[in-house]
Amino acid sequence: MNMRKTLFPVLIGFFVLFSLSPTFYEWSLKDTIRPDRVFELVHNFPTDYNFYLSRIREGLEGRWTAIEKYTSEPHAGSLIHEMYLLMGKVGAWVGVPWGRVGDVYHAARVVLAVVLLALIAEFCKKSFDVRFMNYDVRMNASTGLFIHHKSYVIILAFLLAVTASSWPKLVAVIGGSVVPAGMDNIVQWRFGGYMAWWSVMDSLQRITFIPHVLAGQALIVFLVMSLTLPTALKSGMYVLMLGVLAFVLGMVFPPGLVFVYAVMGIWVVLSGKRYKQWLVPYGVVVMMSVPALLYLGLMTGMYPWKRLAEVDIIRPLPFDYAEYMKAMGPMLPLGLVGLVVVLISREAAIFPAVAWVIAWAALLGIFAFVPQQSPLRFSEMIPHVPLGVLTGYLFYKMYAVRSLRYVGVLASIVLVGIGFFHMYSSYLWQRDFIDHKIRATLPLVPTGSYVMYPLKDFVAAMGYIQDVSKGQGVVLSETTAGNYIPAYIGNAVYAGHDNTVRLEAKKETVKEFFAGRMNVGQARTWIAEARITYVFFGPQEREDGRIQDLREIYPFIEEVYRNNQVIVYIIPSW
Numbered sequence: 001m002n003m004r005k006t007l008f009p010v011l012i013g014f015f016v017l018f019s020l021s022p023t024f025y026e027w028s029l030k031d032t033i034r035p036d037r038v039f040e041l042v043h044n045f046p047t048d049y050n051f052y053l054s055r056i057r058e059g060l061e062g063r064w065t066a067i068e069k070y071t072s073e074p075h076a077g078s079l080i081h082e083m084y085l086l087m088g089k090v091g092a093w094v095g096v097p098w099g100r101v102g103d104v105y106h107a108a109r110v111v112l113a114v115v116l117l118a119l120i121a122e123f124c125k126k127s128f129d130v131r132f133m134n135y136d137v138r139m140n141a142s143t144g145l146f147i148h149h150k151s152y153v154i155i156l157a158f159l160l161a162v163t164a165s166s167w168p169k170l171v172a173v174i175g176g177s178v179v180p181a182g183m184d185n186i187v188q189w190r191f192g193g194y195m196a197w198w199s200v201m202d203s204l205q206r207i208t209f210i211p212h213v214l215a216g217q218a219l220i221v222f223l224v225m226s227l228t229l230p231t232a233l234k235s236g237m238y239v240l241m242l243g244v245l246a247f248v249l250g251m252v253f254p255p256g257l258v259f260v261y262a263v264m265g266i267w268v269v270l271s272g273k274r275y276k277q278w279l280v281p282y283g284v285v286v287m288m289s290v291p292a293l294l295y296l297g298l299m300t301g302m303y304p305w306k307r308l309a310e311v312d313i314i315r316p317l318p319f320d321y322a323e324y325m326k327a328m329g330p331m332l333p334l335g336l337v338g339l340v341v342v343l344i345s346r347e348a349a350i351f352p353a354v355a356w357v358i359a360w361a362a363l364l365g366i367f368a369f370v371p372q373q374s375p376l377r378f379s380e381m382i383p384h385v386p387l388g389v390l391t392g393y394l395f396y397k398m399y400a401v402r403s404l405r406y407v408g409v410l411a412s413i414v415l416v417g418i419g420f421f422h423m424y425s426s427y428l429w430q431r432d433f434i435d436h437k438i439r440a441t442l443p444l445v446p447t448g449s450y451v452m453y454p455l456k457d458f459v460a461a462m463g464y465i466q467d468v469s470k471g472q473g474v475v476l477s478e479t480t481a482g483n484y485i486p487a488y489i490g491n492a493v494y495a496g497h498d499n500t501v502r503l504e505a506k507k508e509t510v511k512e513f514f515a516g517r518m519n520v521g522q523a524r525t526w527i528a529e530a531r532i533t534y535v536f537f538g539p540q541e542r543e544d545g546r547i548q549d550l551r552e553i554y555p556f557i558e559e560v561y562r563n564n565q566v567i568v569y570i571i572p573s574w
Contacts, residue, residue, distance in 0.1 A: 048210075057486070066079070166195070166196075169192040172187050205430075216253025217381075227285070247291065307500070328387075334387075354386070437451055444565070466489035473491060477541060481493075485536070538567075557570070
């Protein structure tokens with residue numbers, strides 16, 4: 001027991017720091033970027049990163065409800081994405097300046113990663129502690145059953161859950177990260193994997209992933225543990241607390257609440273004749289939490305929030321079941337075998353992991369037929385946690401059979417070793433990405449899948465708009481500047497993110513304007529209807545029509561700022 005109390009904090013700290021190591025590496029190189037660029041510590045992908053920062057900034061600015069600054073239509077605030085506004089409130093309380101909004105985001109990643117890993121450790125402990133409460137066989141010369149001690153099995157389950165990775169693809173890389181200068185012909189061997197484009201499948205990246213996903217996953221682990229613990233549900237106050245937490249989960253991570261409902265349903269079935277004891281507390285939890293889903297349904301029935309649902313239909317996230325099964329790696333078949341063994345053995349303490357896996361598999365199948373929600377979202381229900389527990393139990397049963405004992409020991413060592421090498425390979429891939437980003441020069445303003453540090457002139461022009469507008473007024477620009485502006489200076493934009501209402505049509509209108517294909521009357525009417533106050537005219541905007549000065553086409557606009565790369569125009573009031 002004491003070993004666990006000491007080892008788990010060390011393991012949690014190690015995995016969080018390991019996951020952050022690419023971030024530390026990028027930070028260490030911040031003074032080596034090109035002199036015309038501004039360093040920024042982008043996480044995951046800049047488009048969505050800026051989106052989350054824009055919400056945090058709203059909290060820093062004092063708002064209690066979110067408004068969609070990636071669209072120009074007037075609308076009321078919403079509690080959607082409220083978690084990020086509250087993060088901004090915390091940032092304001094500790095004195096984070098507007099220009100350091102990213103600090104709040106990264107601090108949340110660290111805190112929530114620690115909470116999530118601690119809860120995973122607790123889930124592993126509860127899965128085995130009851131079963132092994134009186135079983136404390138230590139290492140001895142005759143049997144060598146040191147692994148039977150409950151602490152070892154719990155730690156093994158935790159390591160399996162955290163390091164679970166894709167089936168590996170061995171990849172030879174010539175040069176790349178950590179190769180000494182002048183030795184670029186050295187071959188590095190790394191692991192690649194399946195669905196590498198989906199960050200949640202990366203065992204290293206998912207530890208310190210997007211804050212609301214981490215918060216949702218932490219709530220899932222806690223709720224699954226609590227809702228399957230009979231003694232906990234005998235307390236009315238505890239049930240009410242679970243109802244509140246389930247409501248929070250529905251607001252923070254709606255698919256997670258649907259998943260918890262599915263786990264509850266499976267658990268009732270697994271309970272057999274004892275199912276009646278769950279009906280009242282489960283009914284209370286559902287009644288208290290379902291308003292979160294009703295609120296989401298109400299808000300996504302009107303613009304601009306309706307756009308959240310539209311995007312999943314217009315551009316559904318790709319999901320191939322065969323590739324996903326490969327991406328789940330060896331933990332999937334081993335965990336499923338462990339699930340069968342648990343059911344045969346009737347190990348009730350591990351039934352929560354069984355319910356978790358069955359609910360996950362069921363929702364993956366059901367939502368293949370629901371266009372409003374990609375089944376890919378249910379890959380975020382951290383199935384590697386229950387699969388790690390079930391695999392750990394399978395190895396325990398193997399250890400108990402003399403003829404399989406050493407096979408089980410070897411298999412567990414190999415499996416965890418593969419997981420660690422996947423993590424190390426991920427670290428190297430991410431270092432390569434950062435190295436390329438540091439050296440990148442073109443395009444001047446990135447679009448699509450290009451990722452670059454922003455130009456100093458690009459940021460300076462946004463800073464001018466912030467100084468004169470104080471966050472008021474809609475800014476017209478192309479999509480890259482439109483993505484940065486709400487996060488960097490707090491102004492609304494005409495277009496800049498998938499959450500922009502009618503984004504597809506707006507992008508075409510923006511190109512017509514910057515290409516000079518509108519006449520003066522059309523431009524004036526459109527700008528007035530769109531409530532545009534400022535025009536940001538930089539490298540990307542200039543590429544639409546190769547025009548050097550928009551006043552040559554639209555003489556009614558006024559230039560108010562210019563640097564080497566960007567001109568800012570103001571629309572005079574008429």
